[in-house]
Amino acid sequence: MRAVVAAGTGGPEVLSVGEVADPTPGPGEVVVDVVATAVNRADTLQRQGFYPPPPGASEVIGLECSGRVSALGEGVEGWSVGDEVCALLAGGGYAERVAVPxxxxxxxPSGVSLVEAAALPEVAATVWSNVFMTAHLAKGERFLVHGGAGGIGTxxxxxxxxxxxxxYATGGSPEKLELCRTLGATRAISYxxxxxxxxxxEAGGADVVLDNMGAKYLGRNVAALATGGRLVIIGMQGGAKGELDINxxxxxxxxxxxxxxxxxPRDEKAAICCGVVENVWPLVSSGQVRPIVENTMPLEDVARAHALMDEGGHSGKIVLTL
Structure with a gap:
């Protein structure tokens, strides 16, 4: 099958489309014929050699996809060949087919195209698991997200x-700040x-902060918290080691x-995905929440897609189609 292959580690230029072996479904897995996948920050880290796939996962880059079920492994129930799906992956999304637990x-979700659906699994699972399952953000609380115009932020x-x-959401340009307001931010903050x-x-502090910067923002994030506040760190774009004021x-x-x-583990991911389907998909189907896709391009343009991600000027998601 066609898949993105890497000629070593490095910049976007190491990526191209080649051929790799077709996947076969193990027990409890399905094979999905991929219609689209999306580019995530973690993909660029894997390309650079900083974020290898976990043991047993595909070496092919790609943490999410949409497509149609083409094969069922032993013990799989509830799905049929031909079903249109989207999936959260540990790897393998940048390919014609992928095996998925x-x-x-x-x-x-109803009302969402199959191509748009590729932009949903990773961000929906990340936000649901961190902001709601871990930090328990409640109605009426103040929430701060950094990089509000990015995939996770939107x-x-x-x-x-x-x-x-x-x-509350931070952003770097007037256009990104306006997007944050359009999507529902009470206050868009220019960093x-x-x-x-x-x-x-001035507002009384943030009850929950979702942060992808890590060390660079650690002290300031703690300072921004309200009494009883919860800071959840999901990235290290601003460094891995910082000083924490325990006092x-x-x-x-x-x-x-x-x-x-x-x-x-698979059971934890399954619980997260179950929560996404139960709590997030109805909001997507109703139009209250929608995938934000700025760029759609063919898989063969993967190097250009990664270059756009590295530049950081885009908003929302970059989708690759097959």
Whole structure:
């Protein structure tokens, strides 16, 4: 089958489309004929050699896809060949076919095209698991997300707003700040011209912060928390090692949690996907939450897609079609 292959590690130029062996479904797995996949920050890290797939996962890049079921493994129930689905993956999405644990296969929300659906699994699972399952964001609480115009940020703003939170989001350009407001942010904060700590302190503090920056924002995120606030770190774009003011946490009775999604056991991923289907998909089907796709291009343009991701100027998701 056609799949993206890497000529070593490095920049986007190491990626091209070649041929690899077709997957076969193991027990409890289905094979999906891929219609589209999406580019995530983790994909660029894998390309650079910093984020290898977990043991047993496909070496092919790609953490999500949409398509049609083409084969069922032993013991699989509830799906039939031909069903249109989207799926959360540990790897393998940049290919014509991928084997997926059945618990990570989800129906395509009504009203969403099969191509758009490729942009949903990773961001929906990330936001649902971190903001709601881990941090327990509740109606009426203040929520801060960094990089509000990105893939995770656009989902986080919409989902938190739809569930009744007061949303704050950071962004770097007027266009990105306006997108955050359009999606439901009560306050869009320019990280170039404003201090998000001051904004949140004036509002009473953030009950939940979703952060992809890591070390660079650690101290300021803690400072922005309200009493009882929860900081959830899901990335290290701003470095891996920072200084944590434990006294500030104690005074605020606050918490810091760091999580990742890719290497979790199958049963944990299945529980997350079940929560997404139950709680997120109805909001997508109703139009309250929608996939934000800025660029759609063929799989053969994978190097250009990664270059766009590296540049960081895009909003929402970049989708690759097969």
């Amino acid at each position: 059945v618990g990570q296969v989800m129906p395509v 989902m986080a703003i919409q989902l938190a707003a739809a569930r009744g939170a007061e949303v 170039r011209d404003e201090d998000f700590v001051e904004v949140l302190e 500030a946490l104690l005074r605020k009775r606050a918490s810091v949690t760091a999580t990742s999604l890719r290497a979790r």
